[in-house]
Amino acid sequence: MWKWLTTLYHRLASPKWFYQISGLWLPWFAVVSLLFIGAGLIWGLAYAPMDYQQGNSFRIIYVHVPAAFLAQSIYVMMALAGVVLLVWKIKMADVVAQSLAPVGASMTFIALVTGAIWGVPTWGTWWMWDARLTSMLILFFLYLGVIALREALKPQDTAAKACALMAIVGVINIPIIKYSVDWWYTLHQPATFTLTEKPAMPASMWVPLLLMVIGFYAFLGWSLLLRARAEVLRREHKSGWVKDLLQRK
Amino acid sequence: MYFDSLSEFINMGGQGLYVWSSFALSLLLMAFNILLPWLKLKATRKQLARQLRREVNQQGEQA
Numbered sequence: 001m002w003k004w005l006t007t008l009y010h011r012l013a014s015p016k017w018f019y020q021i022s023g024l025w026l027p028w029f030a031v032v033s034l035l036f037i038g039a040g041l042i043w044g045l046a047y048a049p050m051d052y053q054q055g056n057s058f059r060i061i062y063v064h065v066p067a068a069f070l071a072q073s074i075y076v077m078m079a080l081a082g083v084v085l086l087v088w089k090i091k092m093a094d095v096v097a098q099s100l101a102p103v104g105a106s107m108t109f110i111a112l113v114t115g116a117i118w119g120v121p122t123w124g125t126w127w128m129w130d131a132r133l134t135s136m137l138i139l140f141f142l143y144l145g146v147i148a149l150r151e152a153l154k155p156q157d158t159a160a161k162a163c164a165l166m167a168i169v170g171v172i173n174i175p176i177i178k179y180s181v182d183w184w185y186t187l188h189q190p191a192t193f194t195l196t197e198k199p200a201m202p203a204s205m206w207v208p209l210l211l212m213v214i215g216f217y218a219f220l221g222w223s224l225l226l227r228a229r230a231e232v233l234r235r236e237h238k239s240g241w242v243k244d245l246l247q248r249k
Numbered sequence: 250m251y252f253d254s255l256s257e258f259i260n261m262g263g264q265g266l267y268v269w270s271s272f273a274l275s276l277l278l279m280a281f282n283i284l285l286p287w288l289k290l291k292a293t294r295k296q297l298a299r300q301l302r303r304e305v306n307q308q309g310e311q312a
Contacts, residue, residue, distance in 0.1 A: 226286035
């Protein structure tokens with residue numbers, strides 16, 4: 001297993017291999033994400049029972065929770081890619097980091113807005129400077145900052161290093177988001193789901209959520225690979241394999 | 250189906266606006282995150298292929 005992982009890691013460092021393998025993976029991510037999100041949507045919207053306290057607005061968690069999961073894990077991935085770039089000087093890591101930023105920002109935006117919409121009927125307010133809400137807003141600005149930094153800096157290598165550094169420093173915000181609901185218990189409720197405990201809701205409610213979470217992760221793979229492939233071609237267009245690829249068509 | 254009728258499903262006990270706007274926004278943004286990179290990938294391939302053809306033609310003329 002370990003050997004297989006290190007081989008995969010070294011191969012992924014090669015743009016050519018990445019381009020080939022991502023072409024094979026892409027349709028699978030697309031199919032899995034469409035199937036799981038489709039099933040989760042139908043189940044979550046039409047079949048899951050309504051929450052006796054919140055009514056039907058609880059159904060918003062089927063997009064809010066997966067988006068919030070992704071918003072945070074994408075940031076961690078971006079920071080890890082930053083470490084790989086700075087420590088091992090693997091340029092593919094920067095392609096990945098660059099491709100993660102827009103989808104991460106989108107997920108954070110979805111989590112923030114759907115949370116605000118849900119807050120209106122549930123909390124009676126769409127926004128409060130609660131610790132969880134504020135730290136998620138900071139996450140959104142971190143994403144925007146990384147994107148803006150790359151636009152602003154030239155040459156490409158300098159921008160890559162600066163973005164990696166910013167992503168790594170900003171990762172301090174992730175545990176703050178995670179524990180904010182326990183440290184400052186003001187508005188947002190503590191986690192509904194943890195990996196270690198059985199969820200406190202019937203299966204007819206949490207299974208569609210699980211489907212959505214899997215679907216969202218597959219969607220991330222799909223979106224990430226599409227962006228990364230375009231970026232690999234752009235960066236490697238002078239190399240022989242890209243020329244072969246373009247002429248074959 | 251949890252709801253008795255289609256109109257109840259759309260209405261969601263008076264919370265339809267909250268539920269449907271959340272889902273619409275999420276799916277729309279996600280669709281953009283597939284559609285835009287996909288168009289970009291196609292455009293990049295096309296543009297690089299054109300550029301390459303031009304280079305090959307220029308070399309041909311020089312030779």
